[in-house]
Amino acid sequence: MAQHARAGQFLILRLHEAGERIPLTISAVREDAVRVIFMTVGKTTEELATLRAGDRITDVVGPLGKPSEIANYGTCCVIGGGVGIASTPPIAKELKDAGNHVIGIIGARSADLLILEDEMREICDELYITTDDGSKGVHGFASDVLKKLLEERTLDRVWIIGPAIMMKVTSGVTVPYNVKTYVSLNPIMVDGTGMCGSCRVTVGGETKFACVDGPEFDAHQVDFNELMQRQRIYTAQEKVSLERFAE
Numbered sequence: 192m193a194q195h196a197r198a199g200q201f202l203i204l205r206l207h208e209a210g211e212r213i214p215l216t217i218s219a220v221r222e223d224a225v226r227v228i229f230m231t232v233g234k235t236t237e238e239l240a241t242l243r244a245g246d247r248i249t250d251v252v253g254p255l256g257k258p259s260e261i262a263n264y265g266t267c268c269v270i271g272g273g274v275g276i277a278s279t280p281p282i283a284k285e286l287k288d289a290g291n292h293v294i295g296i297i298g299a300r301s302a303d304l305l306i307l308e309d310e311m312r313e314i315c316d317e318l319y320i321t322t323d324d325g326s327k328g329v330h331g332f333a334s335d336v337l338k339k340l341l342e343e344r345t346l347d348r349v350w351i352i353g354p355a356i357m358m359k360v361t362s363g364v365t366v367p368y369n370v371k372t373y374v375s376l377n378p379i380m381v382d383g384t385g386m387c388g389s390c391r392v393t394v395g396g397e398t399k400f401a402c403v404d405g406p407e408f409d410a411h412q413v414d415f416n417e418l419m420q421r422q423r424i425y426t427a428q429e430k431v432s433l434e435r436f437a438e
């Protein structure tokens with residue numbers, strides 16, 4: 192996986208035979224390892240967080256999905272929100288290596304939830320930080336910084352990775368400037384190979400499977416409301432599962 196993974200791709204892991212399969216973006220590639228970063232939001236991630244170095248999981252499949260469309264575009268902006276920041280270094284790095292001027296914007300609710308600042312600072316030509324509560328960087332959202340950048344200069348491509356609502360709002364900023372904008376979608380996935388249909392999303396009025404057709408899509412074509420509604424389908428079951436695990 193370390194030899195083949197490209198920016199924008201993900202893996203699916205399963206902790207044990209009875210475990211669910213969860214997709215996580217590949218956040219970095221080392222010589223003989225890949226890195227994923229996760230947030231404890233439900234039963235599987237809570238259980239994953241109990242593992243220690245040297246522990247094993249049942250299986251991991253990847254790299255999955257199409258790589259980011261990297262080329263020399265000119266000036267590119269890579270935006271990460273919350274745990275979505277985990278996906279930004281490989282994209283920023285490949286864009287940089289392709290000769291782009293890379294601007295990074297990373298934002299979180301508060302300073303303690305901000306990750307990979309040093310790594311992104313090293314890769315990007317410019318880095319902006321935002322926090323919702325003003326505890327670090329610009330007090331506000333990544334979309335505020337993006338808006339200001341677009342007022343001042345030309346951006347040739349924008350990538351946005353974060354919670355669906357953040358991607359919806361932030362990609363709306365680039366619409367009037369007609370800047371091609373990519374988002375990495377995070378629907379529920381099962382097999383990750385285009386067979387189950389659980390990851391289906393509507394892009395440009397067409398049904399796409401995020402696992403094989405994406406996960407990156409043209410942000411201006413994505414039906415974010417449907418994505419958010421489908422992400423909530425199993426909220427009740429997820430709650431019960433987490434409660435049982437906590438008992």
Ligand code: FES
Pocket residue numbers: 379380381382383384385386387388389390391400401402403
């Ligand atoms: Fe099953 Fe995409 S996860 S089709």
